[in-house]
Structure formats: C-alpha cells, structure tokens
Amino acid sequence: MLSDRKKKILCAVVDGYIDKATPVSSKDIQQEYLTECSSATIRNELSALESMGYLIQPHVSAGRIPSEKAFRFYVNELAYDYNLTVAEVEQIERHFSRKISTLEDVMTAVTRIISDITNYTAVVVKEDMSDTITAIKLLDLSNGKMLVVIVTDSRVLKDGMLDIPDDFNGQMVMQAERWLNKLFVGKHVSEFINFNYPYALVNDEFSQFNALFKKIIDVLKKQSLFGGMDVETYGESKILQHSEYYDARSAQKFLTEIEDKEKIAEMFTYDGGENGSVTIKIGANDSAPDGCSVVSTRVSLGENISGSIGVIGPMRMNYKKVLSVLDKISEIVIDLIGKENK
Amino acid sequence: MLSDRKKKILCAVVDGYIDKATPVSSKDIQQEYLTECSSATIRNELSALESMGYLIQPHVSAGRIPSEKAFRFYVNELAYDYNLTVAEVEQIERHFSRKISTLEDVMTAVTRIISDITNYTAVVVKEDMSDTITAIKLLDLSNGKMLVVIVTDSRVLKDGMLDIPDDFNGQMVMQAERWLNKLFVGKHVSEFINFNYPYALVNDEFSQFNALFKKIIDVLKKQSLFGGMDVETYGESKILQHSEYYDARSAQKFLTEIEDKEKIAEMFTYDGGENGSVTIKIGANDSAPDGCSVVSTRVSLGENISGSIGVIGPMRMNYKKVLSVLDKISEIVIDLIGKENK
DNA sequence: TGTTAGCACTCTTGACTATCGACTGCTAAT
C-alpha cells in the first residue's frame, strides 16, 4: 500500500507526463504539484516508486516516466474532477442539435463529436444481443426480382435480393414464404453460421426453393460474421497529433492495427458490464494495442441492442477529459434512445 | 516539342525519382538509362529541361526532381510496358476465387486487392445513374412496425422502418401504399433532395399518412446525399510507407483529406468517360490532393450503375504498375458483373 | 554544331568534439 504522499507524487508524475509528454523531474513536481516539501524529498520518493515498478527512468540524468503499472494505478485513483469547459459542452450540444433520426445517425454523430473533442480515435460498437428469427417475408418487386426480408426480435432486418425464377408464379412465392417461415422462425441467427447447405434438408417436393434457401443462409451468414456487431470509427488520423506517433513506423503500426474491425469490436466489448459502466484497458497486457489505451462505456442502444462507445489512443491519454466526455455523451445518447423508444 | 533524347532523359528522371525518391543525377541517368552518351551531354539537356519547367533542382549540388509538368508529360508518354509478375497475377486471382456474391462484396474485394498489390490507398466509387422510383411497398412486420421499401429502376432498394400507428389497420396500410405510389412513382429521386415538407401537399383526407410521407422523403434525401454514390476505400495507412509522408504533419494532412468521402467521390468521377477509360490527375491543379495523384478507371457495375476504381497516392507513384493492376482488375470485374447479369 | 573530358565550385551529409544544462543520488546537517 502506498503512502498518501507517494500516491500524490505518482499521480503528479502521470499528470505531468500526460501533459508534457516528457520525463517529469523532481523539481517540476515540487513547483507545480507539491510545494509543501522539497525536491530532495520528492527525489527520495521517486526513487522508491521506481524500485516498486511504478516509474521508469530513461537515463540517469532524466526525470521519470510512468510505467503501465503507474497508469493502472492512476486510473483507479482517478477522481472525476475534470469538468468540461462551457465551450466543450456547447460543442457537444451543437452536434446533437441537428436532426438525428436513425440509430446509424446517432452512431456517426457520436464518433465525430468524441473524436473532435478528445483528439483521439473514437469507436462505437453496436451489438445485437438477441437475433431470433420471427418472420421471413418475400416481397415481389414486380420487376422479376424479389426482396428477402428477415425479421428478428431485435428489430433488425437483414435483406437480400433474388431473381424470381421464370417458372414461379405469385402462388408459389407465397408457398415459398410459408415454407421458409416453417423452417426458420424461432431459430437463432447464430445457428446458421457454420451451415453448409445440407440439401438433404430440402426434400424433392420443395427442390425448386433451393436457391431461396441458399440465399437466406447466405444473408444470415454474412450478418452473423461479427455476431451481429457493427463497428464505426472516426478520427483515425488524429493519432498523428500525438508525439509518440510522430514517426511513420509506429503510426502505421497503430493504423494497421485499428483497421481490423473485428479486433476493435473485441477490445470494446471484452467484458459486458452494465449500462454506464466504464472500462479502461491499458497496454498490450490488457489486450489494447501495444502502447495504447482503450477507454469505453457501455450504453444500451435499445431493446436487445447494447453498445460501447469510447476512444482508443496513446497510453499517455488525457483520461480525465476522455472520461468526462464519455460521461456526457453517453448521458445524451441514453436520453436520445429513451425518447425514441417511448 | 521535345527532342527524342530530351523525352528519354525526362522519363529517365521521372522513373529514377519514382524508384528511389531522391534527386536524380546526370551520372545516374548515364549509367542506368542512357549509356550511349556522356554525363556532360545529359547535364546540358537537364539544364535545358529545367529552364523549360520540367525539372527542379533542390540545390546546386543535387540532382533533379520532376515537376508536376514532368509527371504530366510522363504519364502521357507512358507505354503500358509494365507487366505484372506471375506472383501478382496469382495474388489477384486468389483474391477473387473466394465466393463473391453481392456488388458490395465485389467492391470490398477490389479495394483490398488493389491496395495490397500497389501499396497505395484504393478507392471504389459506385454511382447510381438513374433513380426513378418504380414502386413503393409497405411491409407489415407483424411486430407493430412496417418496412418501407422504395424500388427504383436501377435495381437499388432504399428502405427505412416505421412504427405503425395504433389506429392503423391492415386496410389502411394498403390504402397508404396505394396513395404513396400515386405520389412518388415515376418521379426521380433527385427531385426530393431539397424538399422541405410542404404539408399542404397532403390534404386532410390523408393527413394520417403524414408520418409515412415524411419518412419516405427522409429516406430519399439520405440516399440522394451523394447523388446515390457509394464510396469504399482501403489501405489509408499505406501512405506512411512512402518516404514523402514520413513526417507526421504531411501524413495527417493526407489522411484528413481522404476522410471526406464526398471529396473522394468527386475526384474519382470528375469526368465521366466510358467503360475502361483511364484518368490520371496530378497534383492540386488537377483537383487531386496537394502533392498527390489520382489514377482511376471507369467500370460499368451493372445496368444504370457506373463505377470508378482506382488509387490515390503520392505524385511519385508507380504509374506503370498501377495502370497494369487497374487494367487487370477492371477486366475481371467487368467479367464478373457480366456473368452475374447474364 | 553537337559532344565530351576535365576541373573548379557549391552544398549536403556525417562524424567528431566541446560545451551546456538538466537531473539525480548521496552526504551531512537540521
């Protein structure tokens, strides 16, 4: 257990490093954070904290920088004492004052505003928890094609298009619809991910519906790829504003890593958590990208749809600001979704 | 008009600069491109080409680098003499051997493969040329909601979802459908972009359909934002592999610029051109991003749907390779689309 | 007249050095 003063000093190092991106010296701390004791005392404490694994000294005549362990400690100690400026709150509200109708619009707006205010890459992950098929509809488009609509209990529709075979008449379309409903309704979407067209299922009587059957499985498969997850990101290039990514190699490593939406989804939904709960992952040990942190909040996006909103950025991240922004935004989003569902 | 030797030398400078990214000296040219005359002769020619605006000398004891004018000349002179290696052709074909069903799948596959082979950012733009509404369907999903499906002649469907008002019955849904069809069928989608809900249109008799009407206008508006354009990009981070974007500032400038999909769409569709025609834009004067080039090919993606596929990268781009890759890919895509439509 | 060898000149690049200054750790005094 750390003494009160050690905690203060440790947090001062982290704050200073987050602010300046350079090693923090005992003098800096004495002048800006802890005027009540001398720099020599702080030096002793720093030395102790270093041997405890919280701090790293790049070289003997440099100040200290925080280790991963220090960042973990820091975010745990963190009091939510950062308050958004009036300008920032206004900026957020201005963004949301535009008419926003669909869930997709909300997601887009959220990524934009979070990224613009925090200057980190913003991520929103939408996750359909329940995807039981409740109905399948075939819609004759009167141009030789029909639209396949799959309705699930999470209000999500997955659709595909298909030619109507020449030998089909209206009667048969309806018959096909009945048959498909008998086959699929009540089943969960995930049941079809590893489905390999066992045509035996389709007996001779219905062999003319094979193409339809296949099409529907295709649609289901595609939609189930990420388990119904939808990932939206914005502000990837913001990483280049931060000094640890000034060189092309590390920047590219970061950008390539966050190109994989599936991995992103994992990082942001690793452990469920309830509405409003905040998760902070620090460094590769926490399954964040190397040298990075991931801060996310769980937000319910409707009945049976949960989501995560958050940012991904350098470990040296302004956690206080990010947390306040996420707090404010998730509040607005919950409000927005609530209203819509009412 | 340039002499033959001047042309040769100019192309040698461009080739050398594309290859090495450093100023090209008279000696380099003499050794690698033009052994039949001496470096002194080449120096004289270089000097002439510089005063003609084709070359730039960063400082007196450096070689020459090509100007925008030189790149323009170069791509005009360019013989399509680059041949893809066997490995590259195989790589392309491997990518396409996976089952690809929808147009979206094709677009995704195309961006991936182009970017991976060329190491530039790949772009595919899909453009619905004709969007006359042929039918509107309302589909009761039997969960209190209905799906609005708008069918246009370019086989594209735009859909939205809507609550069914409590006082609606099946009869009224059908009535609404009839009414909507009367209103919208035959009109072009673009007619509704600047539509501002003149509710006067909706007389008292049909006032209960106001919400529906509004919803449909919303869907049309959203889909018309880019004139029905769909932009897909891949490999944004590849820019960091190229030496002119080693520093964070220019890289960020590039990445921020290509974040605006609307601008991208403009760059890739500026002048129509027929199936297979190639456009190369060089530098800001050509409406490409500053210091960049845009190479694109027009490809028909189906009846009434045209598209552009291409890359965006540094002006110092391997045009020969890019052109060959685009050539091969567009050939495959045309083949694929053709088959599907058959 | 066009080409070329040779040379003087310019300017970048990299290596090396010296100096400065930022910090620390330690010691001894409080």
Place this chain on the structure above:
DNA sequence: ATTAGCAGTCGATAGTCAAGAGTGCTAACA
C-alpha cells in the same frame, strides 16, 4: 524524517571539418 548542497552522469545542441556528390563551365574535338 527532511532538506540544502554538491558532485557526477548523460543527453542535447552547436560548431567544425572532411568527404563526397553533383553541377556548370570551358576548351578541345569530331
């Protein structure tokens, strides 16, 4: 336990210098 003071370490910065790359020009030559 705290702190002032000081020696010691090491990175950062600036300056110097030599090497090398590349040019332009001149004069000779085909």
